[in-house]
Amino acid sequence: MTTVTLPGTAAGSTDGLSVWPASTTRLPHGGLAVGGVPLTDIADRFDTPAYVLDEGEVRARCRTYRDAFPDAEVLYAAKAFLSRAMVHWVAEEGLGLDVCSAGELELAVTAGFPPERVLLHGNAKSPRDIEAALRLGVGRIVIDSASEIARLAAAVGPGGHQKVLVRIVPGISAGGHEKIRTGTDGQKFGLSLTDGSAQHAVTRILGQPQLELVGLHCHIGSQITEVKPYLTAVRRAVGLMARIRDAHGVTLPELDMGGGHGIAYCPGEPALDLTALAGRLRAELVESCAAAGLPVPRLAIEPGRAIAGPAGIALYRVLAVKRTGERVFVAVDGGMSDNPRPALYGVRYAPRLIGRPSTAGPCTATVVGRHCEAGDVLASDVELPADVRPGDLLAVPVAGAYQLSMASGYNLVGRPPVVAVGGGAARLLVRRETLDDFRRRDVGD
Secondary structure, eight states: OOOOOEEEEEOOOOOOOGTTOTEEEEGGGGGEETTTTTTTHHHHOSSSSSEEEEHHHHEEEEEEHHOOOOOOEEEEEETTTOOHHHHHHHHTOOOOEOSSSSHHHHHHHTTTOOOGGGGEESSSHHHHHHHHHHHOOOEEEEEEEEEHHHHHHHHHTOOOOOOEEEEEOOOOOSSSSGGGGSTTTTTSSSEEESSSHHHHHHHHHOOTTTTEEEEEEOOOSSOOOHHHHHHHHHHHHHHHHHHHHHHHHHOOEEEEEEEOBBSSSTTTOOOOOOOHHHHHHHHHHHHHHHHHHHHOEEEEESSSSHHHHEEEEEEEEEEEEEETEEEEEESSOTTTOOOOOOOHHHHOOOOEEEEOOOOOOOOEEEOOOOOTTTTOEEEEEEEEETTTTTOEEEEEEEEEEEEEGGGGOOGGGGOOEEEEETTTTTEEOOOOHHHHHHHHHHHOO
């Protein structure tokens, strides 16, 4: 089998740049360029905090997934990060789209994405979500609970037709944090294999002529770095497909194994081996189907973080440096309003001083945000030059996923802009949220 490697870093694994985009190059005087654009130029032109997204890295990662899974449907998970430009890149690289709200769906379709290549999921779809999905003609809707079946069938109407999948819970614990493990019983997603909920939902769906059950959906968690949990999930999903055939005479043609493919946020961290995943997942699917006497269903996967995450860089300006006892706190002009992940999941990042040379030795510092929370920490116990000072520029790699998409309006600071780089040019994708935006939204007296 040909080895398929997710894009790495042109700068190699030395000097802490192994998790940066492949286009990253070193410049004189401590600078870095991404996509041919110096990061200091972006900070000067667009101010800070700001997000930088390397278009070439996004596209290369899309192509890597297409090469690794040539016979599968690859759906980009929009919840990681979505913008009109991202919609265009994903479409042009031949991927489908996985959305979980009317907002994500409307943005994608109005940007020109084919709705038949869109899958809608979510544990609690609102009437607005369902109305938008049916109005725009999404290809598939993932049913996540028994109560959704009648609601969706009624919305489709007696003369309508909608393809659906059932999200199953295979009873597998996998993922980088307990809050992002979705394959176990006792959490809000999906229908359990253990208590028979999944089988009961299948029976009910098959009784609704306007709903066409085309497959199963199984997402076991996020930031998974081992292949084995996916193989176990495949076996259990195929087992259910065999029971559905035996009980109802229906052979399902599709199996969506979700995403959750883990990436490295800091040098030396593990990441999911995509080559191993592709080869072993396909082999397990073929073997399990052969044992059950089933034809092999078309496989679908939903990478989000693994495409967008490593393509993004967050830029911050240092506002204050405080030394309290033996601790050094470096406060920047962003924080948990533009990246809540450290507070939510305890994730670690590797910020880097850029834009000026430093001959000072390293110090252990904690990079904190500007918000009124003790938990507003962006990076704990990281190495920075001991002479770090107000006005310095810090760059945080692997910032393209679940940061801006999870951003909030806390303290009315405003969400940062997103700037795309490529071919030596930078352009604004998403503008900065301003004080005028806050004033316009507040319409009461």
